[in-house]
């Protein structure tokens with residue numbers, strides 16, 4: 001057999017093998033991992049908060065607290081664009097619920113995590129943040145850490 005022919009066949013064989021590897025590795029592409037906010041929405045906000053914080057409920061319709069956990073998009077937009085408005089904590093009004101990279105100016109943290117539930121939170125004189133959710137929500141340490149990390153990472157969707 002002539003050497004050139006053998007080399008040609010080998011090259012052809014190797015090319016075909018490579019081609020298949022490329023196809024297999026492409027078709028095996030995994031979905032990108034879900035975002036932190038998606039995990040938080042599906043695992044924490046939707047199951048724990050939606051029953052009260054949505055239009056049609058007393059808190060939304062009558063207390064002026066415009067948090068809406070109906071969908072991930074609404075949860076995100078209300079958390080990142082609305083400010084605290086609770087009538088029962090009048091000195092804590094107008095604090096953003098979630099400010100990117102600012103854990104001391106994110107009322108969501110003050111309401112859910114005791115270490116942030118401090119007097120004069122967000123430099124609001126006499127502000128004593130709503131503390132009922134520290135007990136009735138009682139989120140796990142992992143959930144709390146994830147909410148803090150979400151803020152610190154820039155509060156993306």
Ligand code: HEC
Pocket residue numbers: 044045048049050051052053059063065066067083084085086087088089097107108111112130133137
């Ligand atoms: C059983 C109903 C209920 C559930 C469930 C609930 N909340 Fe609330 N939430 C309330 C009420 C009532 C208030 C106080 C409203 C007021 O002061 O008039 C409140 C207040 C808040 C506030 C402060 C709002 C403001 O503008 O001052 C935040 C933030 C909040 N809740 C977030 C959450 C999150 C996040 C969850 C889920 C982990 C949750 N809530 C679950 C009823 C609920």
